Amino acid sequence: MQKSKLGLDRNKISYARSIAAEIAGGVQQFVENYTTVAVERTLSRLLGIDGIDENAVPLPNVVVDSLKDKGVLGQGVIFFIGNAMVETGLSPQEIAEQVSAGKIDLSRLPVHPKEKIDAAIMPVVHESLNRIKARRARRENYLNTIGEGPKPYIYVIVATGNIYEDVVQAQAAARQGADIIAVIRTTGQSLLDYVPYGATTEGFGGTYATQENFRIMRAALDEVGEEVGRYIRLCNYCSGLCMPEIAAMGAFEGLDVMLNDALYGILFRDINMQRTLIDQYFSRIINGYAGVIINTGEDNYLTTADALEEAHTVLASDLINEQLALIAAIPQKQMGLGHAFEMDPDLENGFLYELAQAQMTREIFPEAPLKYMPPTKFMTGNVFRGLIQNALFNAISIWTGQGIQLLGMMTEAIHTPFMSDRYLAIENARYIFNNLKNIGDEVEFREDGIIRNRAKEVLDKAIELLEVLRSEGLFNALEQGKFGAVKRSKTGGKGLAGVVERGANYSNPFVELMKNRK
Helix, strand or coil: CCCCCCCHHHHHHHHHHHHHHHHHHHHHHHHHHHHEEEHHHHHHHHCCCECCCCCEHHHHHHHHHHHHHHHCCCHCCCHHHHHHHHHHHHCHHHHHHHHHHCCCHHCCCCCCCCHHHHHHHHHHHHHHHHHHHHHHHHHHHHHHCCCCCCCEEEEEEEEECCCHHHHHHHHHHHHHCCCCCEEECCEEEEHHCCCCCCCCCCCCCCCCCHHHHHHHHHHHHHHHHHHCCCCEEEEEEEHHHHHHHHHHHHHHHHEEEEEECCCCCHHHHCHHHHHHHHHHHHHHHHHHHHCEECCHHHHHHHHHCCCCHHHHHHHHHHHHHHHHHHHCCCCCHECCCCCCCCCCCCCCHHHHHHHHHHHHHHHHCCCCCCCCCCCCCCCCCCEEEEEHHHHHHHHHHHCCCCCCCCCCCCCCCCCCHHHHHHHHHHHHHHHHHHHHHCCCCCCCCCCCCHHHHHHHHHHHHHHHHHHHHHHHHHHHHHHHHCCCCCCCCCCCCCCCEEEEEECCCCCCCCHHHHCCCC
């Protein structure tokens, strides 16, 4: 490991990681005993169940709700669908259609031996895994042939509400120089306990995340990527009440990046913490297997709490997110851990503090493609000031070797960006990335100076917080508002009714197969 430019104590970093591992391990002990309606719907999708009924209810919901209503969901979809396959000789899709038509009651079928259930279900499991592996291989082939842009990857957002208009804007952004296109989800989708079906043309503040929309955008980015000679990554939001389902859909359709945080939905969408922590585990296993880079949401803490005072909470959360991701077998090269440039621009020496935090994060997570988030909290609508704020943000990114740069828009706080705004943001970033390309190799930080002292202070405070979290547990810490100054109840929020204790027949073969890369 390279010597720290900040003089950080490697023993302290190792100690911080060990505490975070204990905290994550405590969470995992809880997770192992439960499933959720979202996990079971995901398993339904992985078994090939798709489509909607006459009331536009997704068939995975129909199957899972029928089991939950009868109080038997804890035995798991794998058990019931596998048992029905043995009994009827039908495929999972045909069984789901029969359940929807009221012709099969999964809970009343004769129970067959486990060996027969496994023999029926495992070929379907492997078919699903092969489908995901083929998608991953397709990405790797593109990267090995047409290649990709340099890091930091230039990441921009499209959010029209209409997937077909999103395609136009996304392809324009790729031609302008973007490397990652994120399709923002429509407002409130994270709180829907189902995934809408098909292509959509209406959304507020974003576009619905559906499997068909994923397919349409992936095809469009492949087309423009071949045109510009550069693979273009597609990002969406694997969060909310359908976190693992969207991970599975993204794995099938070739998404490359997913917003996939262990705590974001709890803090900023008031989704029940038990539900979220169970769902995040399986969603991350799927993303790891599919080669998807996950992005975490620690940057959001600094929009609700002061960025100077609360920076240590970002680092503590990054360390916990890292350990939870490792439990789910996500390698560090797929961990786009989040942090942000969010200090008040009127703060004296604020740039130095921001530089210290970005360099600290880079040194503590040397293998991670860190996602660096732009200034938003103090953007005022003054486009000239905003352009300067984004330029300073871009300068720190290239200086400290960030991996993924979500570009700031000078029109932040005015409107959803126009294509021209996006062009100016990309031009700004490319100009600075080129002119400051090797500044990080040339400049050292003064011993006992502002930058080094700031980084050491944030690390020390993060360790203090992690020690508190270890003694109190993550659930209690969330109840006390330790992150983002937001308090949540263990039994409050949305989605708790979808948490179910696992029964004696429960199994999920995808977990071990995906974690072991089978």
